[in-house]
Amino acid sequence: AQTVTQSQPEMSVQEAETVTLSCTYDTSESDYYLFWYKQPPSRQMILVIRQEAYKQQNATENRFSVNFQKAAKSFSLKISDSQLGDAAMYFCAYRSAVGGGSQGNLIFGKGTKLSVKP
């Protein structure tokens, strides 16, 4: 079974600074997707960034980028120029790309609570 681990329950960053959130995962599959979701106090999960395992190039979305190390099964999220609105819970998630029932569900880590100091 696949697992996702986020070892940092809480992180703090100064506004305009850079912060990196860590995520490791375990899987025997070679084809999968990885995601970072943001959950602000409004509770709605918002997709921040996604990475396909077959792509070597790290995904980027504006101030958000990932460091995907497939061999190490590591998937960290870097937030540059942090803003007050970035404060939220961040969840790392895995989805299988292999055919069959398991492709339907996301497997989440426990989350990292990010605080942004003005």
Added chain:
Amino acid sequence: KAGVTQTPRYLIKTRGQQVTLSCSPISGHRSVSWYQQTPGQGLQFLFEYFSETQRNKGNFPGRFSGRQFSNSRSEMNVSTLELGDSALYLCASRRQRMNTEAFFGQGTRLTVV
């Protein structure tokens, strides 16, 4: 374009009762998944529906059930509520099952007293 809509937003029920939660996916989306979020267990997958058929189910007791209608709207039902069922229930929709991101609703906060 409207997002994923979950109703109700908040619910308080008594132990032993049953409850039905509703999820309307984004227009054109045919896959609906449900997740339970608690402080202790985090986010756990409940089940997924696609084309009115349950495609995948998480490790939850039979008290948790769901269905999907022809318009892709989905409901989940929890019977014989227990205190431990208190949680945020999130619904996510996707256009297709493969290769697409999931878009989440704001959830239903269920409190069992």
